[in-house]
Amino acid sequence: MQAFELLFPLVGRTNAKLQAMAEGRKGVFGKLAAFKSQHEKVIWFHVASLGEYEQAKPVMAKLKEKSDAAILLTFFSSSGYENVIRKKQPSVDGIFYLPFDTVANGDRFVKAIQPKLALFAKYDIWPNYMKALQKHKVPAYLFSAAFREEQSYFKKDSFLREALKSFSHIFTQNEKSLELLKQIGYQSASFTGDTRFDNVKALSENPQRFPVLEKWIGEQPVLVVGSAWQEDMDCLIPFINKNRKYKYIIAPHEIKSEKMGAWRKAISKQSELYSNFKGDELTKVVIIDNVGMLSSLYQYAEIAYVGGAFGKGLHNILEPIAYGIPVLFGKLKKVGKFPEAAISQKYGCGFEVSGAEDFLNKVMFLQDEEVYKSAQSAAKKMVEENLGSAQKIVDHIMKEIKG
Known part of the structure; x- marks a missing residue:
């Protein structure tokens, strides 16, 4: 470990994250x-x-x-x-x-x-x-x-x-x-x-409000995508391009302009970065280009998708569940590392998807009124019991x- 400490600043010169840790x-x-x-x-x-x-x-x-x-x-x-x-x-x-x-x-x-x-x-x-x-x-x-x-x-x-x-x-x-x-x-x-259950419950009871988004959403249902990676967007973009029911709020895992620009080019609907968004009704997709908003954005969702499972690891699915909504996520590579995923599926509020076609099928399944209400109840029950x-x-x- 002593050798690692000495070498760390040198290695960090070629990696921004390591450099930040050394500095x-x-x-x-x-x-x-x-x-x-x-x-x-x-x-x-x-x-x-x-x-x-x-x-x-x-x-x-x-x-x-x-x-x-x-x-x-x-x-x-x-x-x-x-x-x-x-x-x-x-x-x-x-x-x-x-x-x-x-x-x-x-x-x-x-x-x-x-x-x-x-x-x-x-x-x-x-x-x-x-x-x-x-x-x-x-x-x-x-x-x-x-x-x-x-x-x-x-x-x-x-x-x-x-x-x-x-x-x-x-x-x-x-x-x-x-x-x-x-x-x-x-x-x-x-x-x-x-202890995350205690935390997400507290967050859901006092979320930050975003008036521009609220006016833009109106009465239309919203699909919120949290902590999205490229693998997640490969799964979601075909659905976004074809489906007219939802408006979409997408929060990337990393705020990189080139990545967000590529997503906007691949999405056929009118999209806008949140930093430039003025509430234009023609906009159907808003991409969040800052950090700190995501846990509050789930309050607007009818359905949430949480990213990471196709890649390095699933992000926090308990945040959307705390708002009493069903959550979808990619097929896990290491199930044991994310026990909350299995728990959510057992309760009936979490849904694993293997790809674009499976994502479409799961969303259509949740559009049945009784199925959706059951998933809502399951989400509330999962949080309250934990x-x-x-x-x-x-x-x-x-x-x-x-x-």
Whole structure:
């Protein structure tokens, strides 16, 4: 890891994301020292990127209610950090990059912030940081954990297993993860569910409003496409070009002008970028060329499609489901990595599509009034039956640290 830390800035010169991660870590210990000088008590949360931050938000909010400690949040990736740092986060007092996982950095970090607690979301576990937390007797917790049999923790003689077992308690998303922990002799764990349900419920109850879009939509049904990649648009564009029922709001995963321009050329209907959109009624497709709107855009959808499954991985399908609407997504390559997809299909509000023709068939299926109402009810039921994870986690932690 020490060699990686030295080479990282050099490699970063040829990759914008790696360069941002290297630049963002410069002077981080000075920033941490300044933060600590302003806060006597600190609770440290660490997340890998934006998706894990969404899982951490409700836990941070609940801990804020229970404790007078400052919340310090670290990110590993630049995409998560850069998105979150843009606006004030109500439950967070300081946001930083996590210094690379070396023995020296781990010890220096823990000494610098002297956290009362450390909490990690889902899976981003760093062995040297775990050793430092143990050395300084800081209780550490992993929440919304989702494990799979093929992960390193469950292979014989894995050095990561020691890091996993050093947590004071692990809160899992599902029963399968709990069973895997028991198989390696880890007993201090409990099934509390996925904290994203708490987060998406809160988001859906207070969405941002967009008057220009609302006037443009009028009474016409809308299909919202969230976190779209090229593979998703290859599946959707044939439908968009032929179907007259819907207006379309498309939020790309990456805001790249050349990619959005190519999509607009391939779409036969009149389209416009949101930054230039004035509400022209002839426009049938609006492409969102900024970040931060998507979770609120689903309020306008009759049906949602969430991208990523055909490529690197499915994005957040729980956001549209929280608005009580059915969601479609591509055929998953690694089903075990996204358990919420299987759960949504079991409830009857999530629909996997294999390609353009299957997408058409699924949308036509959902146009049956009874089928659609059933999917709506299933979406509401799925969210309501999975709320409360953050409260369970915080209750357990507060009881443990007070006891």
